[in-house]
Amino acid sequence: MKPKIIVFLVLAALFIIILIQNTDVITLRLFFWKIGMSQIILISLTMAIGFVVGYAGARVIGSRRWEEAE
Numbered sequence: 001m002k003p004k005i006i007v008f009l010v011l012a013a014l015f016i017i018i019l020i021q022n023t024d025v026i027t028l029r030l031f032f033w034k035i036g037m038s039q040i041i042l043i044s045l046t047m048a049i050g051f052v053v054g055y056a057g058a059r060v061i062g063s064r065r066w067e068e069a070e
Contacts, residue, residue: 019043 022039029035 015047 019040022043024039025036026039026042027034027036028042
């Protein structure tokens with residue numbers, strides 16, 4: 001197998017283990033709001049938002065480098 005696939009599978013397994021261990025309901029305080037939710041949802045949302053921001057940032061930086069090279 002390719003090393004990228006192995007790293008991805010190991011990280012995915014670690015993420016699933018972390019999700020399974022964090023099932024408690026917590027209260028998230030954000031400015032003036034209080035939101036009660038499971039830690040599984042909060043961790044998943046945080047990871048998804050981080051992935052999207054990282055992907056978008058990489059695309060912007062990549063397109064700037066591509067324009068500079070021309």
